[in-house]
Amino acid sequence: MRKRAALLAAALLAASAAAQAADGAERQPSQVRIVEEDGRYRLLVDGEPFHIRGAGGSSRLQELAARGGNSFRTWRPEPTEAATFALLDEAQRLGLKVTMGLEVARERHGFDYDDPDAVAAQLARLREEVEAYRDHPALLMWAAGNELNLEATNPAVWDAVDDIAEMIHEVDPNHPVMTTLAGIGSDTIAEIKARADSLDLIGVQLYGNIDTLPTALEETRWTGPYVVTEWGPTGHWESPETSWGAPVEDTATRKAELLQERYRRDIDSDRTQGLGSYVFLWGNKQERTPTWYGLFLPSGEATPGVDAMQRLWTGSWPANRSPSITPPLLDGRGATDSVTLAPGATVEARVEAADPDGDALAFRWYVLEESTATSTGGDPEDVPPEVAVATTETAPGRIRLTAPAEAGNYRLFVEVRDGHDHAAYANLPFRVQAGAADD
Incomplete structure (x- = not known):
């Protein structure tokens, strides 16, 4: 009996060791680098070129992969570690890479970047999140904060972003760090250059005015790499209005036409600094209307914008197209x-x-x-x-x-x-x- 028990214990120990080894193999992080060659920036994943064909949002991932996407971005981890790992595991199974958003407080929501205790507490929370997910092979890069420049006046936010980027580089040397900006303005870029030079790249978010991107890059003298982290339909704030101020929304068909036009002219045309993009939104949400930004109806149907993205990503239309x-x-x-x-x-x-x-x-x-x-x-x-x-x-x-x-x-x-x-x-x-x- 003792011999059988010893053999059983040895077998269990071996199985446990094998499981841990397998888990360790699954959790080997991708080595992600941004390299410059002859004035051109490229993103490399495990030594191979990776140009982002991405979407914002973490729903309908199987369809994202089937339509030709290779990445998605989030705005923050899921509510629990288990849920975040499940999302990353699904991405890995589908061959998708994840730009993981980190929730960084916004001044317009009342956060005071002159409060050292609040800033330190935020940095400590973010360190825990980075330590938790840094080794997952589906991770592509980190996005520290979203549109921190929107309605902000305190430049100390960029000092905090720099501290976050330095912390991430210390904790996770395998993945680049960016922050995403509402538009791209000279004052913001100047502050980032002066205060947050630990960032590896920036994310730029433009909608109807995305045609201004080449000029804005030149005027702000941003010569480094960037990703267009949000783009899509003409925004509600830049659309025609009725006489009582109601914004006029484009049809789903017109939005699909604009997606193709804007992608070809303003995004995919820049292979010098641009590393790719994340179209907004791979899902649906209420923002002035239930349909303004989502590429899917709330009831789940794909719209012409999804077909347009497949065409842009793969060169082919789907076998059955939207009306x-x-x-x-x-x-x-x-x-x-x-x-x-x-x-x-x-x-x-x-x-x-x-x-x-x-x-x-x-x-x-x-x-x-x-x-x-x-x-x-x-x-x-x-x-x-x-x-x-x-x-x-x-x-x-x-x-x-x-x-x-x-x-x-x-x-x-x-x-x-x-x-x-x-x-x-x-x-x-x-x-x-x-x-x-x-x-």
């Missing part, structure tokens, strides 16, 4: 006409949609109250309440709609689905006001 859609009309008028209706008025809404594969299309129309959010920088917003309105479909893409009885600002949405998990969408802000003509 297309035109800007909707309400009472014969478009969004920039500042449509105003009388309470309870009955009007026609119409939109044109088509499917490149000939799939049958199903339409969904609904009305939300207009968002009253004034938040910036992607801070959380609530989806506005849905408003019950009477609608009657008169033809595909045509409905008769009865305006809300209460005066106010609203937005009419239309979604069109192809039955194959693809969709397109459009919306139109309108106002209900007593005394408006009922045509």
Whole structure:
């Protein structure tokens, strides 16, 4: 019995050692370097060139990989270590690399970078996070903070960022460190050069004005490497507005066209300093509307923007593509006409949609109250309440709609689905006001 027990114990010990060795092999970190050759920067992962074809967000990772993406970025670790490791493990299984965001407090949220105790406590927390995840092979680089320059006035934030970068280099010599910026301005770049020169690169976040990137790089004299860490549709703050200030959102089709144009002209064209990009957003979120930035509908369907990214990343369209859609009309008028209706008025809404594969299309129309959010920088917003309105479909893409009885600002949405998990969408802000003509 003792001999059998000893043999069993030895077997268990050997199995444990083998498991630990296997786990250690799985946890060997990638060696990530930024190198300069003849004035051109390149990102190397384990000695091999790696140009980032990425998306912001950690959902739908299998589809990201299938569509030709090779990386995604987060804004912070998951709520628990177990969840963060599970995410990194999934990335590794799918062949994706992760730019791991580290939550660095923002001045616009009340953090005081002149408070040494608060700054030290933040640095200690970040050290624990870096130590926890530094050896995972899916890790590509660290993003210390997001848009710390937005609505900020205290340059001491860059001293703190420099301390964070130095700490990461000490704890984790295998992965570069950046911080991401809202836009790219001369004052910010000057502060970073003076106060945070431990950073290996910067992340730049531009939307409708991404065409200014080459000029901005020249004017700010940023000659180092960068990643475009957010880009995508025209932002709500830079879009046309109605007469009452409601931003006009592009259709899903127009956004897909802009993704292709902006990527080719402003992102992929720079292989000297640019190391790639992360399109925003591989998922969905409420930010002025539920559809403005997400490449997927809240119900999960992929939009034309996903097809566009596959085309850009792989050179090929998917076998089955999303439908297309035109800007909707309400009472014969478009969004920039500042449509105003009388309470309870009955009007026609119409939109044109088509499917490149000939799939049958199903339409969904609904009305939300207009968002009253004034938040910036992607801070959380609530989806506005849905408003019950009477609608009657008169033809595909045509409905008769009865305006809300209460005066106010609203937005009419239309979604069109192809039955194959693809969709397109459009919306139109309108106002209900007593005394408006009922045509």
